[in-house]
Amino acid sequence: MSFYKEGIRFECKQCGNCCSIKGYVFIFPKDLERLVEKSGFTLEELERSYLSTVDGYTVLRSRGDEGCIFWDAIEKSCNIYEARPTQCRTFPFWKSLVYRKEKWDKETAMCPGIGEGRLYTEVEIDEIKNLL
Numbered sequence: 001m002s003f004y005k006e007g008i009r010f011e012c013k014q015c016g017n018c019c020s021i022k023g024y025v026f027i028f029p030k031d032l033e034r035l036v037e038k039s040g041f042t043l044e045e046l047e048r049s050y051l052s053t054v055d056g057y058t059v060l061r062s063r064g065d066e067g068c069i070f071w072d073a074i075e076k077s078c079n080i081y082e083a084r085p086t087q088c089r090t091f092p093f094w095k096s097l098v099y100r101k102e103k104w105d106k107e108t109a110m111c112p113g114i115g116e117g118r119l120y121t122e123v124e125i126d127e128i129k130n131l132l
């Protein structure tokens with residue numbers, strides 16, 4: 001039985017913690033389509049300056065330890081918010097995080113939006129976790 005039977009409140013506080021840490025943002029075909037459609041960059045520009053590969057998978061480039069290349073630390077915002085990839089859209093309701101309460105509890109320490117804002121039902125969370 002899931003630990004989120006009663007749902008979970010979440011509202012992004014735009015703190016940038018999840019965008020400014022070291023890690024990979026994977027880009028799936030539908031993400032690439034969205035990026036080309038909505039980011040304002042052409043496919044060539046994206047491939048040349050913003051995408052990379054790790055073990056054969058396409059990922060967003062990072063700024064080393066400062067996190068995602070699209071995170072604007074001064075404005076505290078994502079430069080491609082409307083075009084952001086599925087991994088960003090579905091956070092924090094990732095399978096890997098809601099799978100076990102211990103994993104989830106660690107994430108709540110990093111994300112101040114968890115426990116705030118609107119209530120996501122168990123059904124909604126299960127739908128979101130299956131998008132990735």
Ligand code: SF4
Binds near residue numbers: 019
């Ligand atoms: S850590 Fe949570 S509150 Fe902060 S930007 Fe990421 S999702 Fe939003």
Ligand code: SF4
Binds near residue numbers: 088
């Ligand atoms: S694409 Fe935007 S939302 Fe996703 S990690 Fe980068 S800055 Fe954050």
